[in-house]
Amino acid sequence: MFHQVKVPEDERDSLRFLWWPIGDTNHAMQEFRMTSHVFGVRSSPSVVNFCLRQAALDYGDKERDKSVATLDLSKDELPTESTLGIHRGMSSDEFTFKINLKEKPRKRRGVLSVVPSLYDPLGFVSPFTLKGKMLLQDLCHHNLPWDEEMNNDEANCWSR
Structure with a gap:
């Protein structure tokens, strides 16, 4: 700036x-x-x-966003703004995330594909992604091959 x-x-x-x-x-x-x-x-x-x-x-009178310029604040619903993958509801003043995770194989390669796919530069969802990162770290420490299935405990942890 x-x-x-x-x-x-x-x-x-x-x-x-x-x-x-x-x-x-x-x-x-x-x-x-x-x-x-x-x-x-x-x-x-x-x-x-x-x-x-x-x-x-x-x-101020020339650069208004067209999506909010004609809103009647007494009755219209305010839109949701999105920046860096974070959605902010203007009326509720809440941050939300829209996550579309695809089903991946229960292998080290699948975990590595999903865990970093969520872009979160501010760390809002870190409490949720930390478990996946810890699982990936455990899989690496145990030298699990990239395309070998996880054991039942690891697979259950991944499902949760």
């Missing part, structure tokens, strides 16, 4: 940095100036917040 906020040319001197093209400080250095705000500069969060508010004021 910070790199989307451009710095006016007359204010770029405050964001200068030195660069050694080969990575060797014995060679001649080059001086550059950032053209956009940098993550980590003390003022960047407040600058970005200001820019977001200003953009809302400048373009």
Whole structure:
């Protein structure tokens, strides 16, 4: 987000940095100036917040999402938004996941196919996927071949 906020040319001197093209400080250095705000500069969060508010004021009547622009909030159902595989119900303010697991063979290869297939960058479903990861770890520790059937205990754990 910070790199989307451009710095006016007359204010770029405050964001200068030195660069050694080969990575060797014995060679001649080059001086550059950032053209956009940098993550980590003390003022960047407040600058970005200001820019977001200003953009809302400048373009608030033009950049509305067509799916919610005509909603009557007193009677219409709010839609569900989806980002990174996570669905958020706007009216209930709840996160949900839609998982479509295909039946895989009860083998180490099948477990490895299913366990990482759920994309969860924020770790919301980690309590549920942890059991599968632990089973896969056990199968690896026992050197179960990729295409050999699991024993009954492991298969029952996988079914649960």
